Amino acid sequence: MRIKVAGIGLTKFGELWDKTLFDLAEEASLEAIQDSSLKPPDIQAVFVANMIFSKVSNQDHLGATIASQLNIQGAAFRIEGACASGGLAIHLAIQSILAGTYQNVLVVGAEKMTDASISEVTSALMGAGSEAERQAGLTFPGLYALMAQAHMQQFGTTREHMAQVAVKNHYHASLNKKAQYPYEVTLEKALNSPCICSPFTLFDASPITDGAAAVVLTSASTNKGVYITGSAVATDTVDLSSRKSLTEIEATRIASQKALTQAGVKISDIKVAEVHDCFTIAEILAMEDLGFCEKGEGGKYIEKGITKLGGKIPVNTSGGLKACGHPVGATGVKQIVEIAQQLRKKAGLRQVEGANIGLTQNVGGTGATVVVHVLQS
Amino acid sequence: MRIKVAGIGLTKFGELWDKTLFDLAEEASLEAIQDSSLKPPDIQAVFVANMIFSKVSNQDHLGATIASQLNIQGAAFRIEGACASGGLAIHLAIQSILAGTYQNVLVVGAEKMTDASISEVTSALMGAGSEAERQAGLTFPGLYALMAQAHMQQFGTTREHMAQVAVKNHYHASLNKKAQYPYEVTLEKALNSPCICSPFTLFDASPITDGAAAVVLTSASTNKGVYITGSAVATDTVDLSSRKSLTEIEATRIASQKALTQAGVKISDIKVAEVHDCFTIAEILAMEDLGFCEKGEGGKYIEKGITKLGGKIPVNTSGGLKACGHPVGATGVKQIVEIAQQLRKKAGLRQVEGANIGLTQNVGGTGATVVVHVLQS
Numbered sequence: 001m002r003i004k005v006a007g008i009g010l011t012k013f014g015e016l017w018d019k020t021l022f023d024l025a026e027e028a029s030l031e032a033i034q035d036s037s038l039k040p041p042d043i044q045a046v047f048v049a050n051m052i053f054s055k056v057s058n059q060d061h062l063g064a065t066i067a068s069q070l071n072i073q074g075a076a077f078r079i080e081g082a083c084a085s086g087g088l089a090i091h092l093a094i095q096s097i098l099a100g101t102y103q104n105v106l107v108v109g110a111e112k113m114t115d116a117s118i119s120e121v122t123s124a125l126m127g128a129g130s131e132a133e134r135q136a137g138l139t140f141p142g143l144y145a146l147m148a149q150a151h152m153q154q155f156g157t158t159r160e161h162m163a164q165v166a167v168k169n170h171y172h173a174s175l176n177k178k179a180q181y182p183y184e185v186t187l188e189k190a191l192n193s194p195c196i197c198s199p200f201t202l203f204d205a206s207p208i209t210d211g212a213a214a215v216v217l218t219s220a221s222t223n224k225g226v227y228i229t230g231s232a233v234a235t236d237t238v239d240l241s242s243r244k245s246l247t248e249i250e251a252t253r254i255a256s257q258k259a260l261t262q263a264g265v266k267i268s269d270i271k272v273a274e275v276h277d278c279f280t281i282a283e284i285l286a287m288e289d290l291g292f293c294e295k296g297e298g299g300k301y302i303e304k305g306i307t308k309l310g311g312k313i314p315v316n317t318s319g320g321l322k323a324c325g326h327p328v329g330a331t332g333v334k335q336i337v338e339i340a341q342q343l344r345k346k347a348g349l350r351q352v353e354g355a356n357i358g359l360t361q362n363v364g365g366t367g368a369t370v371v372v373h374v375l376q377s
Numbered sequence: 378m379r380i381k382v383a384g385i386g387l388t389k390f391g392e393l394w395d396k397t398l399f400d401l402a403e404e405a406s407l408e409a410i411q412d413s414s415l416k417p418p419d420i421q422a423v424f425v426a427n428m429i430f431s432k433v434s435n436q437d438h439l440g441a442t443i444a445s446q447l448n449i450q451g452a453a454f455r456i457e458g459a460c461a462s463g464g465l466a467i468h469l470a471i472q473s474i475l476a477g478t479y480q481n482v483l484v485v486g487a488e489k490m491t492d493a494s495i496s497e498v499t500s501a502l503m504g505a506g507s508e509a510e511r512q513a514g515l516t517f518p519g520l521y522a523l524m525a526q527a528h529m530q531q532f533g534t535t536r537e538h539m540a541q542v543a544v545k546n547h548y549h550a551s552l553n554k555k556a557q558y559p560y561e562v563t564l565e566k567a568l569n570s571p572c573i574c575s576p577f578t579l580f581d582a583s584p585i586t587d588g589a590a591a592v593v594l595t596s597a598s599t600n601k602g603v604y605i606t607g608s609a610v611a612t613d614t615v616d617l618s619s620r621k622s623l624t625e626i627e628a629t630r631i632a633s634q635k636a637l638t639q640a641g642v643k644i645s646d647i648k649v650a651e652v653h654d655c656f657t658i659a660e661i662l663a664m665e666d667l668g669f670c671e672k673g674e675g676g677k678y679i680e681k682g683i684t685k686l687g688g689k690i691p692v693n694t695s696g697g698l699k700a701c702g703h704p705v706g707a708t709g710v711k712q713i714v715e716i717a718q719q720l721r722k723k724a725g726l727r728q729v730e731g732a733n734i735g736l737t738q739n740v741g742g743t744g745a746t747v748v749v750h751v752l753q754s
Contacts (some may be wrong), residue, residue: 099475
């Protein structure tokens with residue numbers, strides 16, 4: 001498999017009161033199309049990734065809406081799989097190119113979360129989880145906190161290990177002008193911020209974010225450029241209570257093994273990765289389930305600085321969901337944009353030296369959907 | 378292109394107070410999987426088509442939810458494009474098979490519309506249209522009524538022509554046990570029912586429906602069975618006011634020409650069709666834009682009985698959206714189920730003699746998305 005990432009586009013992430021979902025989608029899309037040296041009419045299909053706009057703004061049919069806004073008359077789709085919507089849209093866009101049906105496609109992930117009230121957004125986001133667990137009173141911080149508690153008990157992971165994820169990702173975000181929170185935080189600040197759901201403090205959680213990311217994918221094949229060489233999706237039960245383990249996201253293991261096999265590389269070949277740190281424990285689980293370290297060692301692995309810029313395998317150089325922000329439908333696409341920038345050697349202050357193979361991991365819910373991509377230059 | 382329709386499944390359509398969306402999706406899916414002689418673990422990807430469940434029941438992530446309910450551990454997606462969600466899901470499932478990524482995939486379209494209040498459902502459905510036109514006070518009956526008024530003025534189409542669509546489709550539904558309204562209506566009854574939006578009476582509109590439809594698509598290729606040989610999507614502006622014409626759905630013309638070319642057949646080769654008669658005028662427009670008759674002649678064409686069972690090209694043998702029902706996310710999948718039954722010669726009292734090539738046309742909004750499929754046996 002060899003799909004060219006021909007263009008990338010990304011808006012500022014943050015609380016963007018003066019922009020609509022459509023403003024954001026257009027800005028990222030036009031940037032990606034321009035970057036690809038194509039024109040809008042060259043795009044034959046548009047894949048829109050979005051989770052909550054239908055609920056908070058009662059606007060569906062985003063595929064055709066955004067396509068016509070961009071003066072693209074081709075096919076258009078909206079893809080949704082909770083917070084994995086972006087990764088799923090990339091995966092399906094790739095299929096349509098591999099099928100030979102479309103040659104140039106646009107994937108745009110966009111989310112406008114700050115126009116609704118916090119209670120409305122919180123309720124909308126719970127649509128990613130199971131009805132039974134919601135009725136039992138669980139929220140997403142609650143679900144991930146259960147996973148964190150189990151990990152702490154079983155493997156001795158500490159609150160400091162988790163806080164280190166936030167400290168690292170804020171440091172990376174401080175080098176990224178597009179990040180929602182482009183500033184550093186200290187370990188003390190992270191640990192002593194208000195508890196939101198034990199063992200989590202505020203700094204263990206990703207924020208509510210507006211933003212959009214776009215990529216143009218093409219069938220073009222030359223020796224130059226960045227290519228997606230592996231793309232895989234795996235699923236699991238939506239309810240956490242039906243899983244075999246609270247301390248493993250099995251779908252990450254399955255999807256990453258498939259994607260790495262497709263790409264013909266090993267996890268040890270990966271030089272840079274963007275993973276789904278919706279909560280700090282999620283990045284620890286990702287390190288283990290992707291195979292960067294042994295099960296139970298994720299906290300210590302991160303503490304060693306291996307995944308910080310300058311370390312052996314920098315992870316979430318964008319700042320991750322934690323500090324770059326988490327506009328849910330955009331996140332899976334933004335991960336591809338960040339890795340493509342790294343592989344193009346255009347990541348500026350965040351540049352990982354020698355980055356030639358990268359990986360993205362995008363999670364829906366507590367791991368009911370996982371999408372893994374491998375990119376190579 | 379040659380994608381096998383290996384299995385089909387369909388629930389009763391209607392006001393199904395005793396069933397949830399998940400009951401309906403499971404029933405149709407298991408029927409389709411059993412019909413294909415596969416087992417659930419053989420299915421590598423699940424494509425769920427749904428429009429309003431996220432809004433009326435606050436449950437997203439339907440891909441993983443329904444996949445795990447069926448004990449399928451593969452990839453899973455939710456595809457949305459308003460009332461064209463079903464057709465789009467079929468189109469994307471086909472791409473994933475053509476890509477060589479998946480060999481056996483399930484597409485299930487499901488919608489549960491009667492659990493919400495009428496005002497809630499009406500509001501949810503308006504998400505298929507443009508915000509500007511909604512703010513101007515337009516509803517979908519209003520939008521299609523504008524198209525009908527223009528067609529009447531421009532081409533002399535009459536209320537009787539439109540009512541004939543309802544009479545024909547109710548007759549077909551009277552032969553279909555799965556239909557929501559399996560009974561005939563007279564022309565007088567249709568014409569004299571209450572006006573809902575001039576020139577439409579109640580019988581010009583499709584109903585609010587619960588139901589699900591599923592198909593198993595495979596890469597298997599033998600001489601036997603039913604195959605999808607053409608699949609195309611076209612889009613247009615979501616707002617009707619930006620279109621060149623009120624009396625043509627251009628996306629139908631573009632998508633059908635592509636799909637027919639792919640299949641290597643002409644419109645005159647089609648022996649049976651399921652088209653998107655959300656309002657009676659939509660079936661008249663479909664006849665013209667698909668090329669069954671000249672522009673402006675749709676009303677007279679239907680009046681001649683050509684599209685009634687026993688006629689040359691029976692259209693909407695299921696009863697169509699009008700009388701079989703219109704569970705929005707399921708509709709595009711149900712159209713494939715009906716044509717597959719016809720091509721298998723298993724349509725019972727509705728069987729079209731000599732049916733070997735069929736076509737489906739699935740519309741989102743007022744034609745912002747159109748999906749056309751060609752099936753052959």
